[in-house]
Amino acid sequence: LRLVYTTTAVQRKNVGASGPEKYTEAFIKKQIEEFNLGKRHLANMMGEDPETFTQEHIDRAIAYLFPSGLFDKQARPMMKHPTEIFPEQRKIQWGEDGRPFHFLFYTGKQSYYSLMHETYEKLLNIQKHQDQLTVQDLPLQKGKRNLAGSRWLTKIELEEMLLEKLSDDDYLRFIQLLQKLVALPCADIEEEYIQKFSKEVPVQLQKAVIEPLQYDEQGVAFSTGEGKRKTARATAVVYDNGSGKITVNGIDILHYFPVLQDREQLLFPFQFLGRIGKHDMVCTVSGGGRSAQAGAIRLASAKALRSFVTEKEVEFMRQAGLLTVDPRVKERKKPGQEGPRRKFTWKKR
Amino acid sequence: DDKLLTEPLNHPDFFSVKELFTLKDLFDARVHLGHKKGCRHRFMEPYIFGCRLDQDIIDLDQTMQHLQLALNFTAHVAYRGGIILFVSRRRQFCHLVESTARACGEYAHTRYWQGGLLTNANIQFGHGVRLPDLLIFLSTLNNVFEPHVAIRDAAKMSIPTVGVVDTNCNPCLITYPIPGNDDSPAAVELYCKLFRMTIIRAKDKRRQSEAIEELR
Numbered sequence: 392l393r394l395v396y397t398t399t400a401v402q403r404k405n406v407g408a409s410g411p412e413k414y415t416e417a418f419i420k421k422q423i424e425e426f427n428l429g430k431r432h433l434a435n436m437m438g439e440d441p442e443t444f445t446q447e448h449i450d451r452a453i454a455y456l457f458p459s460g461l462f463d464k465q466a467r468p469m470m471k472h473p474t475e476i477f478p479e480q481r482k483i484q485w486g487e488d489g490r491p492f493h494f495l496f497y498t499g500k501q502s503y504y505s506l507m508h509e510t511y512e513k514l515l516n517i518q519k520h521q522d523q524l525t526v527q528d529l530p531l532q533k534g535k536r537n538l539a540g541s542r543w544l545t546k547i548e549l550e551e552m553l554l555e556k557l558s559d560d561d562y563l564r565f566i567q568l569l570q571k572l573v574a575l576p577c578a579d580i581e582e583e584y585i586q587k588f589s590k591e592v593p594v595q596l597q598k599a600v601i602e603p604l605q606y607d608e609q610g611v612a613f614s615t616g617e618g619k620r621k622t623a624r625a626t627a628v629v630y631d632n633g634s635g636k637i638t639v640n641g642i643d644i645l646h647y648f649p650v651l652q653d654r655e656q657l658l659f660p661f662q663f664l665g666r667i668g669k670h671d672m673v674c675t676v677s678g679g680g681r682s683a684q685a686g687a688i689r690l691a692s693a694k695a696l697r698s699f700v701t702e703k704e705v706e707f708m709r710q711a712g713l714l715t716v717d718p719r720v721k722e723r724k725k726p727g728q729e730g731p732r733r734k735f736t737w738k739k740r
Numbered sequence: 741d742d743k744l745l746t747e748p749l750n751h752p753d754f755f756s757v758k759e760l761f762t763l764k765d766l767f768d769a770r771v772h773l774g775h776k777k778g779c780r781h782r783f784m785e786p787y788i789f790g791c792r793l794d795q796d797i798i799d800l801d802q803t804m805q806h807l808q809l810a811l812n813f814t815a816h817v818a819y820r821g822g823i824i825l826f827v828s829r830r831r832q833f834c835h836l837v838e839s840t841a842r843a844c845g846e847y848a849h850t851r852y853w854q855g856g857l858l859t860n861a862n863i864q865f866g867h868g869v870r871l872p873d874l875l876i877f878l879s880t881l882n883n884v885f886e887p888h889v890a891i892r893d894a895a896k897m898s899i900p901t902v903g904v905v906d907t908n909c910n911p912c913l914i915t916y917p918i919p920g921n922d923d924s925p926a927a928v929e930l931y932c933k934l935f936r937m938t939i940i941r942a943k944d945k946r947r948q949s950e951a952i953e954e955l956r
Binding site for chain 1: 821823825835838841842845846847848849851854857864865866868869870872
């Protein structure tokens with residue numbers, strides 16, 4: 392056997408294989424002390440008061456003292472509190488004698504399984520309560536939960552709550568168990584527990600505020616609305632006690648919109664509500680083409696009409712699509728193609 | 741300290757485990773009922789008393805002896821502060837087993853068994869984990885009626901096992917098998933009660949002995 396000459400480099404331990412560094416509590420504490428000391432030194436250097444030296448001041452001072460032209464903000468020199476720099480690590484799960492703290496530690500997903508265990512216990516509680524009521528021949532209360540106004544927590548929110556990674560199957564199982572729990576007649580007992588996992592969904596419509604009617608000098612009620620379509624922007628003022636006259640940019644619609652289709656678009660909101668001869672309208676519009684301007688004025692007039700009309704009719708208008716902004720805009724041309732979708736002619740040879 | 745550990749080993753039944761159950765209790769909890777003749781496992785034949793209308797009946801005298809040995813062993817492990825892990829893959833009794841484990845202050849695993857739990861523990865849980873010192877199976881089969889992976893893994897890691905084996909189970913790799921019914925709720929509740937009482941008894945005795953030693 393020949394003795395092979397090896398360098399000292401081979402004898403060094405493979406540092407990378409040990410895994411991510413463990414940040415002990417003592418280490419983090421030391422880092423925090425050093426950070427606070429460094430903050431005071433920096434304040435002295437910059438000539439500021441050490442007591443009122445906030446994180447913003449630190450960032451500006453570092454940017455002044457160490458100017459860097461690097462693009463990535465994370466790569467530039469920074470001085471932040473250690474809790475923001477060192478990622479939070481899972482503390483050791485067992486005591487000095489080696490016994491784990493949680494009774495489901497050996498399953499691997501202790502928080503998730505303990506949650507399932509608790510939820511199942513609530514289910515059993517409710518069933519026991521139900522049995523007691525049936526024994527006493529009392530009627531079972533059917534609590535009406537507002538299903539439309541609430542939603543369950545999403546998978547990401549649940550992961551944040553449990554501080555553990557979940558799989559899609561696990562999440563689905565948990566939601567199914569909750570739904571089963573809620574479906575039982577006497578679920579009111581555990582209402583508090585269920586509310587921990589449900590969130591209110593504010594109805595989108597309530598966000599849209601309908602402005603009240605305004606009155607001009609003669610006492611005639613009017614209301615304004617704004618609308619847009621493609622590049623056209625329009626504002627419409629709808630007056631009450633009118634005769635169906637519509638003016639666009641100071642010009643009558645018959646002259647401004649020679650095409651029938653555009654005038655139909657303008658009249659659609661009034662026709663839908665059955666108020667064709669009852670309102671006057673004065674609008675201003677700019678940008679876009681013929682059809683876009685007509686669509687913009689339609690949206691503006693529909694928005695203005697909301698103030699004249701009951702909430703139920705507003706809901707009907709919304710469902711008819713009169714109050715939605717049309718999101719379609721011109722699609723951009725892509726390189727290597729002739730237009731947004733059209734490709735160049737393919738030649739076989 | 742040495743005396744604390746060697747003292748219980750001198751007595752055959754230091755924790756008087758025999759008083760916890762009688763043959764009548766086992767019979768009332770329907771522990772003697774096995775599966776049908778077609779499901780019988782070859783290695784369970786020594787433990788079977790007989791067959792009535794195609795259903796196997798387990799010999800309760802043998803069950804008594806095995807149960808006494810198993811309970812005595814768990815009591816000794818709990819006395820020495822060992823980690824006990826209750827394993828069962830039956831959905832019916834999952835909640836019961838977890839509550840029993842919690843009541844004893846021990847651990848339970850009634851969910852899907854990830855492959856490397858015992859054999860790859862250092863990487864799965866982190867460095868320096870302490871593995872369980874005893875595995876108690878309330879049912880040795882998993883949901884597909886095959887032997888639970890934990891039996892084989894415990895044998896690989898030299899961890900003793902106590903398990904309730906039914907007539908369709910393989911008692912080979914289990915250190916302290918307990919031939920008995922694992923399907924009836926009454927039987928499983930009886931087992932849970934017995935294990936819970938032994939473990940609590942053993943822990944209480946340990947605390948008493950330590951207190952007496954400190955007083956000296």
